[in-house]
Amino acid sequence: MTQLLRIQNFNVSSDGIAAGEDQSLERPFGLDGPERLFSWAGATASWPMRTDPGGSRGLDDYLTRDYARNIGAEIMGRNKFGPQRGPWQDHEWQGWWGERPPFRTPVFVLTHHERPSITLSDTTFHFVDADPATALRLAREAAQGQDVRLGGGVTTIREFLDADLVDTMHVAVSPVKLGSGLKLWESPDELRDRFHLDVVPSASGVTHHLFWRK
């Protein structure tokens, strides 16, 4: 079985922006009202952070329910893990997700500044100073035959796209224009030379973009 590298439920604005320039503790995405980008996902029955029953089970739910299917490891950039930059001042920060992170697999956090691994419930964060191909090799080994999810943020996704390591990608484009910030793309058409693309409008207002390698 092929071990795919998959991007799942990544959210951008209609002008391709996934995050602001100024990330902080109070603004994990560096954006005003980031829920404008991802509220479609929270409305579904399968949203990984959902704590109450209920939620929709239509098209959007097919996307969120695929988040964990056959995933054995995640790779994320340091800026997804936290707002700190440079050497770690201490090891108190353990991510945004509290004591039960939604990943539930090994997670490889890309950083030039190493620190000891952390285990929180069934998620273990490893901190690695590695290029995309090396990080993917580590994650594949940890995934034990299952697929690897590339969790973002946007800079990390662009690096892996540039290295041509991504097999499938789901991006939800929201009908909101942000103007400035970190862009995934000018247009999804940029990727059509290497990927097939299904563009699927949802009743929730987002348009799902489903890419798979040619």
Place this chain on the structure above:
Amino acid sequence: MTQLLRIQNFNVSSDGIAAGEDQSLERPFGLDGPERLFSWAGATASWPMRTDPGGSRGLDDYLTRDYARNIGAEIMGRNKFGPQRGPWQDHEWQGWWGERPPFRTPVFVLTHHERPSITLSDTTFHFVDADPATALRLAREAAQGQDVRLGGGVTTIREFLDADLVDTMHVAVSPVKLGSGLKLWESPDELRDRFHLDVVPSASGVTHHLFWRK
């Protein structure tokens, strides 16, 4: 966790027809060219009967890959299991699917004519003379906490819809008109009083209809 009763990848024509009146060994669906209804599924990477690598990984694949997710049992009508009618003449017929049926769970075949269970690879067929609610109770128990798939055919699905036992339903409507046969519906709008409905056109030509209970 709720144990859902789910219909997955059920195929009908644009005029709502899922099967012909005259099923036979040579014509399992009683239709000329039944692949006109389901070829979209065979083109996907996750089609359960796929034996070679490859296949698409876009919208249609999200539907086929959900076929087995969290399914612990199937219920099917006798006419899905085979073309025989009335008392079983012998027990030689073991279904259409050869020695490795794609179900891989207990399967409850609804029939007024009982016969011993059959195990083929990781699928076991049980033959039960039961009304829909009783069959669902048996299947839920066998599914050990997982969901139950209602596999068809069309008559069985209509019985379970009439008994209001279906939680979610995915129907792929193909752009072909058949004129006569067994109908699932005159129009999908008939179900809107009890179900939410997402109507999702696919580049393959089919239109996915995703229902979930209100």
